[in-house]
Each structure stands twice: as C-alpha cells, then as structure tokens.
Amino acid sequence: MLGLAFAMAAQPGGGQPAGAQSAIMNIVPLIFMFGIFYFLLIRPQQKKAKEHRSLLDALKKGDQVVTAGGIHGKISAIDGDVVMLEIASGVSIKITKGFIASISKTDK
Incomplete structure (x- = not known):
C-alpha cells in the first residue's frame, strides 16, 4: 500500500505523476489510428458520395x-x-x- 502512494506521488523535479504520463502515451496511438482510418476510409467514401449526389442532381x-x-x-x-x-x-x-x-x- 505504501508503494502505491509513492508511485502516485509527484516526481521530485515537480513533473507530472507517472500515471498521468502513461495515460497520455496510451491515447497517442488511438489518435494516430483514427487519422489513418479518416484518410484511408472515411474521406474517400465521403468524396464518392458527394460525386454521386452531384451526378443525380445533373440528370x-x-x-x-x-x-x-x-x-x-x-x-x-x-x-x-x-x-x-x-x-x-x-x-x-x-x-x-x-x-x-x-x-x-x-x-x-
């Protein structure tokens, strides 16, 4: 129990606790994966749907x-x-x- 209290305490240099830095580092890959999905899947699909709508409007x-x-x-x-x-x-x-x-x- 005492070891947990020291792990959650602030670093001697006045930085963030180790748990906060780890949480931020866990979010970075998720943001990177969302960026990949957006540019490879979502954006081209939206572009194709927009082109189809303009085709239908021009009939x-x-x-x-x-x-x-x-x-x-x-x-x-x-x-x-x-x-x-x-x-x-x-x-x-x-x-x-x-x-x-x-x-x-x-x-x-």
Whole structure:
C-alpha cells in the first residue's frame, strides 16, 4: 500500500505523476489510428458520395444511364425522386433516382 502512494506521488523535479504520463502515451496511438482510418476510409467514401449526389442532381431527360442493378436505359421523365427509364422501345419502368449508378457513354 505504501508503494502505491509513492508511485502516485509527484516526481521530485515537480513533473507530472507517472500515471498521468502513461495515460497520455496510451491515447497517442488511438489518435494516430483514427487519422489513418479518416484518410484511408472515411474521406474517400465521403468524396464518392458527394460525386454521386452531384451526378443525380445533373440528370436530365434524354440521358443514357446505368442503374445499380445493371439496367441500361434512357431517361424519359423525372418527377422528384422517381425516374421513368425507357429500357426498350415503348417499355418504360419507374425507378428511384438514387439507384442510378452512372451516366452511360454509349449512344444507341
């Protein structure tokens, strides 16, 4: 018990107790790991989501698109969050705008 009291006491030079310095040194690796996760996982994911949002905002009638399910089609109408997609001549389907993955480069 007496040894514990000496371990928690201030250092002779007036510095911090040994326990406080150890606690700070245990936090440094956690901060370093968070930085790695932020730059390798969180930041690229946020950037990709921002690009997808701007793609969806720029959609207009007549664009050739590809859905997340792989369906290719031409936008025939946009009504808020719902898109009418013409997948064949005279065949249109309704899809949610968020499921459009990309704008197709081919014009058929």
